[in-house]
Amino acid sequence: MTSVEDGCIFCHIVSGSIPATISGENEMALAFRDINPIAPVHILIIPKSHLENAMAIRPEDCAVIAKMFELAQSIAKRESVSETGFRLVMNVGDDAANSVGHLHMHLIGGKRLGLMG
Secondary structure, X not given: OOOOOOOOHHHHHHHOOOOOOEEEEOOOEEXXXXXXXXOOEEEEEEEOOOOOOHHHOOHHXXXXXXXXXXXXXXXXXXXXXXXXXXXXXXXXXXXXXXXXXXXXXXXXXXXXXXXXX
16 A cells, blocks of 8 residues: 655655654555645645545545545644634646645645635
8 A cells, every 4th residue: 555656755755765744644644744834734644655636536545535534534633623624625737736746635724714716
């Protein structure tokens, strides 16, 4: 479950060859703090195996997606945003400003968030 795409920065974070501030993990997903946060809580949640983006998700990937959401729930509770509210965002493609070609979900909260778009 740890396929590594050679030039992928997130795969290197999973392997430990690039450091990150880890917020949590389970057997299929890893979470770490965004290096350019847009809110007091801004954590990236990624699958440990390489998936390019949401368009690459196949039916056999449902377990890893569930584990990403389980991790998001536990982090939201620990970061004290589960009651006040938070946003989960997956960007796909250039028009969405996706900058890393590895599926990732942003958990954003800790302040009142504006409208998207």
